[in-house]
Each structure stands twice: as structure tokens, then as C-alpha cells.
Amino acid sequence: MMKHVILWMMMVGLTGPLVHAQTGEVSTHAVPECQDLSLYCIQLLPTRDFAGARGFVEMARPVSPFGLTVTREGRQRYELLLDIRGLPELGPDDGHWVLWASPLTLDPVLNLGEVGNGHASVGEVSFNKFMLIISLESDLGGEARKGPLVLRGRSPSSRMEPHDMFQLAAFSESAEAHMHGEDHMGMSEEWPHPAMHPNIDMMSYMMDLTPSVNPWLPDTEDDESLPWAKPRSVLSMADGDSLELRAHFVRKRLAGRDLVMLGYNGEIPGPLIDVPEAATITVSFVNDTPFESSIHWHGLRHENRFDGVPGLTQDPVPPGGTFEYTVHFPDPGIYWYHPHLREDIQQDLGLYGNMLVRSPDLLPGVDREEILVFDDLTLAETRNVPYGREEANYTLMGRFGNVLLVNGERRVELSATTGESIRWFLTNVANTRTMNLSVDGLALKLVASDLGAFEQESWVESVPIAPAERYIVDLRFSEPGTYALVNHVQALNHSTGVFFPERDTLAVITVDGPVVPAASSVVRTREDVQSGIDPFRKWVDASPTHEVELLLRTQGLAPIVDWVLKVDQAYFHPVEWSGTMPMMNWSASAVETEWVIREVSSGKENMEIDWRFDLHSTAKIRIHNRRDAMHGMQHPIHVHGQRFLVVAYNGRPVNNLVWKDTVLIPAGMDADIVVEFTNPGAWMMHCHIAEHMEAGMMTHFMVE
Numbered sequence: 001m002m003k004h005v006i007l008w009m010m011m012v013g014l015t016g017p018l019v020h021a022q023t024g025e026v027s028t029h030a031v032p033e034c035q036d037l038s039l040y041c042i043q044l045l046p047t048r049d050f051a052g053a054r055g056f057v058e059m060a061r062p063v064s065p066f067g068l069t070v071t072r073e074g075r076q077r078y079e080l081l082l083d084i085r086g087l088p089e090l091g092p093d094d095g096h097w098v099l100w101a102s103p104l105t106l107d108p109v110l111n112l113g114e115v116g117n118g119h120a121s122v123g124e125v126s127f128n129k130f131m132l133i134i135s136l137e138s139d140l141g142g143e144a145r146k147g148p149l150v151l152r153g154r155s156p157s158s159r160m161e162p163h164d165m166f167q168l169a170a171f172s173e174s175a176e177a178h179m180h181g182e183d184h185m186g187m188s189e190e191w192p193h194p195a196m197h198p199n200i201d202m203m204s205y206m207m208d209l210t211p212s213v214n215p216w217l218p219d220t221e222d223d224e225s226l227p228w229a230k231p232r233s234v235l236s237m238a239d240g241d242s243l244e245l246r247a248h249f250v251r252k253r254l255a256g257r258d259l260v261m262l263g264y265n266g267e268i269p270g271p272l273i274d275v276p277e278a279a280t281i282t283v284s285f286v287n288d289t290p291f292e293s294s295i296h297w298h299g300l301r302h303e304n305r306f307d308g309v310p311g312l313t314q315d316p317v318p319p320g321g322t323f324e325y326t327v328h329f330p331d332p333g334i335y336w337y338h339p340h341l342r343e344d345i346q347q348d349l350g351l352y353g354n355m356l357v358r359s360p361d362l363l364p365g366v367d368r369e370e371i372l373v374f375d376d377l378t379l380a381e382t383r384n385v386p387y388g389r390e391e392a393n394y395t396l397m398g399r400f401g402n403v404l405l406v407n408g409e410r411r412v413e414l415s416a417t418t419g420e421s422i423r424w425f426l427t428n429v430a431n432t433r434t435m436n437l438s439v440d441g442l443a444l445k446l447v448a449s450d451l452g453a454f455e456q457e458s459w460v461e462s463v464p465i466a467p468a469e470r471y472i473v474d475l476r477f478s479e480p481g482t483y484a485l486v487n488h489v490q491a492l493n494h495s496t497g498v499f500f501p502e503r504d505t506l507a508v509i510t511v512d513g514p515v516v517p518a519a520s521s522v523v524r525t526r527e528d529v530q531s532g533i534d535p536f537r538k539w540v541d542a543s544p545t546h547e548v549e550l551l552l553r554t555q556g557l558a559p560i561v562d563w564v565l566k567v568d569q570a571y572f573h574p575v576e577w578s579g580t581m582p583m584m585n586w587s588a589s590a591v592e593t594e595w596v597i598r599e600v601s602s603g604k605e606n607m608e609i610d611w612r613f614d615l616h617s618t619a620k621i622r623i624h625n626r627r628d629a630m631h632g633m634q635h636p637i638h639v640h641g642q643r644f645l646v647v648a649y650n651g652r653p654v655n656n657l658v659w660k661d662t663v664l665i666p667a668g669m670d671a672d673i674v675v676e677f678t679n680p681g682a683w684m685m686h687c688h689i690a691e692h693m694e695a696g697m698m699t700h701f702m703v704e
Helices: 002-011 167-176 206-209 527-540 559-568 581-587 690-694
Strands: 039-045 054-060 078-085 096-103 110-114 120-127 130-137 150-153 235-236 242-254 259-262 273-278 280-288 296-298 324-327 333-338 352-358 368-377 402-407 412-417 423-430 437-439 442-448 453-458 461-465 470-475 482-492 498-512 546-555 593-599 612-613 618-625 635-639 643-649 662-665 670-677 681-686 698-703
Touching: 002 470, 039 130, 110 120, 206 581, 273 453, 333 423, 333 470, 333 618, 352 368, 352 423, 368 412, 423 461, 437 681, 482 662, 527 618, 527 670, 559 581, 593 681, 618 662, 662 670, 681 690
Parallel strands: 235 273, 242 280, 273 352, 368 423, 412 498, 546 618, 612 698
Antiparallel strands: 039 054, 039 150, 054 078, 078 120, 096 110, 096 130, 130 150, 242 259, 280 324, 296 333, 333 352, 368 402, 423 470, 437 461, 437 482, 442 453, 442 470, 482 498, 546 593, 618 670, 635 662, 635 681, 643 670, 681 698
8 A cells, every 4th residue: 555655646746726535625725834933833744655745734713702712721722724735545445644633742642533635624722732643544533643654743832942051051140240220220229029930940040130220119108097998889870970089099918918009999999880871970080199190991982081091182190180080981881990101000009990881781680790800919028019110110021910819809709599690790900911710610601891792692611801801701500519710821931841730719609509400501692783793794804904013122131031032932822821931021121122013004103103084984903913023922902982893813704793992912813803983082002911001012093
């Protein structure tokens, strides 16, 4: 048989139509080469005996309602799309071409079935690092490869290798001598080191790094007269009502440490503003902080002059100053409010709160509701880790906290009765951390996101949620017991090039009562939502009207940081889940880093971009998260004052649309959004990683 195969390969050409070995269908799909260092493509290389075969595998985004697709444990999911040519035609007794997938440890091994020449989808894999093998097998149903190896390839994540210790040794003296601050900001204050990640051994050369800005913490740390932070209250408002929101220092005890933080009306989170759809209220903001500040009403399509963006829609509110906002709520859903100046400090210290806009048309009633706000804090041994005084630091990856919070606490206790229908409103207010939320042993019914309901409800095993995003899920416990709400992700040790799991319990739910029948698996199709979206479907296949790309520019980084960034360019994971590079991340400030939104057609960057849109017009914007950036990571891009549909990732259409104001774009990926411009004025578009925005990643546009 082998002689027959080799003879066939000598005769076959690599041009012309391809015949699929399984279906006999003719395919004209080309076999493109993977781009250099592609994050989503695997080149399949032949062995010597099958030198005429070629192929590639697109690691496509599976169907998902989220900006990324992961398992409950946080492992990235990929749909494998194969294009193969040059496999010899097999006779009925010659065997089968079989595709195998396995992690690099070769355990477990997955039999993905028979393949052949042409284009085919062969299912999903969710290994952190993996290899693909095509072999010639006599048995289709085997559990391990027995026949000769034909084609093989490895996932892009396999390019990650341990850092070269010999090369790192060259940085020992330069790192020890490197002090940024004297070169830039005249740094005179001493920085305490940030907390190290408990699972990472930090390289000694990193320990001499220092931010190029001075440290800042509240100077009221010993002021025992400060009030203790209170839990969130609920303000039920009607059309025409008014309230006061005062931002001021509070004390709060977290993780065994007494901290000075910030709260609205002394609360962390700030008061929940509960209003009916179409209501308008008046909010008097009082700024009793040492910062210039404002309130941005995140996600609302309301009057431009009350959007809360200093320098664009209003003057900053000085310390001791006030500003009166007229706030209109045109769309039902869950929203939030926060400052729009030095968010890296003010928001991180506790200035955030939710707005719940109710409408019977959005969601049917449930037995119980919970408003859950997720955050994290970066704590040192006895206090908060300082912030950059003149400029933000932590500007490479953003300020990852080492203590996760829900509703301002390390863990909350929730209760339920078996059989109840429960609705959770989820908001991520962290500076940078994307979370992957799930309940052990339970599926969640996903019903809505930022500005409304999904076209189709769906069952999901976890909710990956980026900073500024909101999701609404329904759940029902059929059996009594204790359940955990967890953030479960796969963190990355860049020094050793390996993944490891992280799991944090954020809430414990105690369920009482007798066993009830299992919850119905019925999910609704929202025809009312579909009909509202119908006028915009023509844009799904249209060419983009505007294109931007996201990248990083650096100058003056410590030599070791610059070296590590260049080494790590071999692979960027779609999402950086955890702060596993604390020293190099902490040491970089907006002095050395500039995050960039660049218009592809003009080359204009950040606030130089000059986009103008007609009122009641629509545009399709393609956002490239560049693979070749100095450092690549996910970016949650937020558009102010308008709403949009995310219609495609990497050219693959999204099949369940929902109105959004924030889109999570994984590293190396493109996202297409269709924006409806209903609100006149000057508006922001920016990354909602607070430190990226402080380092320049923002632009604006005009609707008129």
C-alpha cells in the first residue's frame, strides 16, 4: 500500500480543484500560508513519506455570545477549520486519514475523526498548548494513533518557552543601576514593592526596577475621624426626582488591612440608582476628594453635556466643587457610573456604582434579584500599593489586583430557595482584570448585556466579562446545598512559558428547601429584539466605513523590560487573565508607554483622529488589535453616548446580536461593530483598561 501512496504523490500536482475524501465534493478553497507568528493558524507539515501533502488549520472563534470563548475553567476554545491538499486517494481497503489532538504531554489524546482533501470543520479543542497529528489508520474509532504519521503541527501557544537565563544574566548590572525617576520626574519618594504573585518566582533582575513617577496614597491614612464605608443602599427614583452624590474618603477593612478608600455617599459600591425606563433625574455631584473629578454615566444615551468627560463635555469639577447633572435613562438595562479623570486611582479606590433601568418589556419578572459588582485591589502587606502621582503606572498590562472583590467585599453570602427563579445583574468595574464567572455545577441562562436583551437566550457554563461590560443571567437551583460563584481562569507564567489554573471564590450561595424538578431548558427567542435589529442586518456583510488599529509604543523602558517584551512577542494569549508580571508592569508608567488607537487610512492617532457622523446615520467600524504590537493583550473598547452591534470577529459573523457599548477584542483579533448614531455632540471612544486610557488609548468623534 505504501508504494501505491508514494507513487500517487509523485504524480499528483498541487493545483486544481480538491476532492474531499469523505464527501467527494469538489472544493475550490485555497490553501493560504499562515502569516508569520499568527495567533490563530497552524501550519501542518508533512513527514518525508508524505512530502506532497500540505495543510493549515484556522483556529476559529466558536459560536459564542461573548467577546471570547472559554471553558468553565478558563481554557480558550477554538473551532478547528482544516484545509488540506495532496493526500493520496485511498481505496476501500487502504485505511483512513484520521486527525488527532492532544496537549504537549500527549495525555489525553482526542480522536477528531476522519479528514481528507478540501475544507472542513472538525470540532473544537480547548487545550492551553496542543499538537495536531494526521495519521493513516485502519480503524476510525481508535483511541490512540497506530498508523504512520502524515501531517503534524503545534498550536501558536507552543512557541512560548522559558526565558533564556544566560541572556538574562547580561541585565544584572544594568537592572541594578537603572533608576527611571531621576531621568524623568525627579523622583524623590521611595516606592514600596508591589505584592508578588504567589505562584511566580520573580527574577532577581526585576527587583531593582522602580517607576519613573512618585508614589501617591491618601495622606489621611491615620485620620481616625474618617467614616467607615457602608454597604450599598438602593435609591428608588421616579421621573423628576433628584439626589446628591458626594465623593469623599472613607475607611474600609479588607484582607486584614485598614485602608483609606473613596466612596459615593460613604458607600462602596455607591448607591444603586433604581429607575424606570425613560425617566429623567437630577444628580448634584459634590467633589470632596483631592482630585479633579466628574461622573460619567456609563452606557447611557443621554444629553452630551452631561456625559461627564472633562475637556470634552464639561470642565473638571475641582476639589470642593460641585456639578449638577441631568441624567436621562432611555434604554432599560444595567449601567454604572464612575469618574472620568484618573480612573486608575479614583475608580480603583471605590468610586463606582450601578444604575438599574427597569422595563417590563426588557425581562419578565423573577423571584429574586442580585446586583453583583466585581472588582479587585492591589494590596501590599499592610496597605494599598501606591499609585503614580504625576502619571499612571502599571501601564503595560493595567493594574491587576491581588485581592478580588464582589460588592466591595472579598466574598459575599447569598441565599436562595430551591425552585426560585433568580436574576443576577453582573458588572465588572476592575481597572484591567477580565473575569470568567461560573457557578459550580450549574448552567446560567444568558438573557441580556449592556443595552438590552439578546436576540436568543442561551445556556452558558461561564460568563467571561471584561472591564465595563455588563451581563444579565437567570439561574435556578433544583437541589438544596451550598454553591460557589467563582472566577476560574488560566494564568500564564511568562518566565517559564507555562499555564496554571487560578480559582477564586467570590460568593457562596446557600440554597434551602426540598428538591424540586430540574429547571426547564427552554430558552426564548426575542422576536421584538430581532425586529429592532433587522434594519441593521444589511451592514453585517458590508465593507467597513472606518478602520482603526490598536498598538503600543514604548521609549525609555528598563533594558530588561524591553528584552522580556520582545521575547514574549513570540506569542500573545487572547486574554491576559492575571497579573503574573507584577514588577515590570508596576515599573512602567505613561512616561515610557503610549497606547495607541490609529486610523488606518490617515495614520492619525488618538485624539488627533477627526471622525464626523451625521445624526441618525450608521457606520461599520473595524478594530484591529494588532498582532505585531510591542505588547499585545485584550482591549475592552467603550463607545460613549451611542449603541452598537458586534457583528463579526476575524471576519466570522456573530449569530446572536445584542446592543452593546463595550466590546472586548482579544489579542491579535479584529472586531467589526455597527454603530447607530442617535446622539449629537462630541463623544469618546477608548480602552476601558484604566491605565491604557491614561497612557493615551482614547479618541473622540462628532455626531451632528
